[in-house]
Amino acid sequence: MKDFFAGVGVIVSLELRQRVRGRAWYVLLGVFVALIAIVTILLSIALGTNQAESTSGGAIFSTIIYFVLLLGTLVAPALGGNAINGDRDAGTLATTQITLITTGQIVIGKFLAAWITAFGFLAVSVPFLIYASLLGGLSGGAIVVSILVLAVELGVVSALGVGLSGVLNRPLFSIVATYLAVAALSIGTLIAFALGGLVMQSEQTITTTAGVTFDENGRATSCAPGDVQFTKAPRFDYFWGVLVTNPYVLLADAVPTNFDSRGNVTDLFGGIKAGVRMAQIAPPATVTYDACGADANNGSGSGSGTAYPTAQELIASTVPGWAVGLLIQLGLAAAALAGAVARTRTPAGRLSRGSRIA
Numbered sequence: 588m589k590d591f592f593a594g595v596g597v598i599v600s601l602e603l604r605q606r607v608r609g610r611a612w613y614v615l616l617g618v619f620v621a622l623i624a625i626v627t628i629l630l631s632i633a634l635g636t637n638q639a640e641s642t643s644g645g646a647i648f649s650t651i652i653y654f655v656l657l658l659g660t661l662v663a664p665a666l667g668g669n670a671i672n673g674d675r676d677a678g679t680l681a682t683t684q685i686t687l688i689t690t691g692q693i694v695i696g697k698f699l700a701a702w703i704t705a706f707g708f709l710a711v712s713v714p715f716l717i718y719a720s721l722l723g724g725l726s727g728g729a730i731v732v733s734i735l736v737l738a739v740e741l742g743v744v745s746a747l748g749v750g751l752s753g754v755l756n757r758p759l760f761s762i763v764a765t766y767l768a769v770a771a772l773s774i775g776t777l778i779a780f781a782l783g784g785l786v787m788q789s790e791q792t793i794t795t796t797a798g799v800t801f802d803e804n805g806r807a808t809s810c811a812p813g814d815v816q817f818t819k820a821p822r823f824d825y826f827w828g829v830l831v832t833n834p835y836v837l838l839a840d841a842v843p844t845n846f847d848s849r850g851n852v853t854d855l856f857g858g859i860k861a862g863v864r865m866a867q868i869a870p871p872a873t874v875t876y877d878a879c880g881a882d883a884n885n886g887s888g889s890g891s892g893t894a895y896p897t898a899q900e901l902i903a904s905t906v907p908g909w910a911v912g913l914l915i916q917l918g919l920a921a922a923a924l925a926g927a928v929a930r931t932r933t934p935a936g937r938l939s940r941g942s943r944i945a
Contacts, residue, residue, distance in 0.1 A: 597696070651716055
C-alpha cells in the first residue's frame with residue numbers, strides 16, 4: 588500500500604508541476620479573484636452590513652460558494668478532460684507505463700492532481716469567505732458543511748473529466764463529453780424536473796366567491812355563491828427526487844439552514860432548499876378562495892382559509908435528499924475512474940483503430 592501511494596505521489600507531483608508551469612493558470616486565478624471581489628463589494632453595498640439583525644454575511648457567503656462551484660464546474664472539465672488521452676496523443680503515456688508505475692496509480696494520480704488544481708479556486712476565495720463569515724448571519728456548521736460539500740463536488744467533476752479522458756480516445760471529445768455530463772447534472776436535472784411535473788398533472792377544483800361587496804374599511808360585507816372551476820395542477824412532487832443529483836441543489840440541501848426571527852431563510856442556501864422542499868408537497872385537490880373568510884377580513888392570509896407555512900416549518904416537515912444525490916454522484920465518479928483504468932491498462936488485448944501506442 589505504501590508503494591502504491593508513493594507511485595500516486597509521483598504522478599501528482601509531475602501533473603502539478605506541468606500545470607503551474609505556464610502563466611495561463613495564474614491569469615485565470617487573477618480573473619477569478621477580481622470577479623469575486625466585484626461580487627462581494629456589490630453584495631455588501633446592496634444588502635448593507637449594519638443591520639440590527641445582520642443577514643448580509645450569510646447571503647454574501649452563500650453567493651461566493653456558489654460562484655466558486657460555478658467556476659469550478661466550468662474549468663475542471665478542461666483541466667482533467669484530456670489528462671490521459673492527451674498524454675497518449677503526445678506519446679508520453681507509454682513512457683510512463685513502461686516504468687514501475689501501474690495504471691491505477693496513473694489514473695488516481697491524475698485525478699488527485701486535477702482535484703488539487705480545482706482547489707485553487709476555493710483557496711483564492713478564502714479571504715472573501717472569511718470577510719462574509721465575520722459579518723454574521725451564518726452558523727459555524729453551515730460554513731464547514733458548505734466548504735466540505737463544495738470540495739466534494741469539485742472532486743466529482745474532476746473524476747468525471749479524468750475518467751472520460753481514459754475511456755474516450757480523443758481529447759476534444761472527452762472534454763466535450765465531460766461538459767455534457769456536468770450539464771446533465773446541473774441543467775438536465777432541472778429540465779427533467781420541470782417537464783416531468785408539467786406532463787404529470789392531476790385534477791384540481793377551485794372555488795371562488797363572486798359579487799363581493801366591501802365597506803369603507805375594505806372588509807367584505809356580503810358574498811354571492813362561489814364559482815367552481817376545474818383545472819389541472821402540475822405534479823412536481825412526483826419528480827423532486829430528480830433534483831437530488833443537481834450539484835447546486837445538493838449543496839443547498841446539505842447545508843444547515845439559518846432562519847431569522849420570523850422563520851425566513853437568511854442566505855441563498857436556504858432559499859434554494861425551501862424551493863426544492865416545497866416541490867415535495869402535492870397540490871391540494873380542492874382550493875377555496877373565500878373573500879368573506881376570516882383571513883380575508885384580517886389580512887393575515889390569502890382568503891383560502893389556510894395559513895401558509897414559514898420556510899422553517901416547510902423545511903422541518905419535508906425530507907432531505909442530498910445524501911442519496913451524493914451517493915449517486917460518487918458512484919458515477921467511481922465508475923468513470925474504473926472505466927479509465929480498464930481502458931488504459933497494459934498490455935492491451937485489443938486497441939481501437941487509430942489508437943497511438945507511443
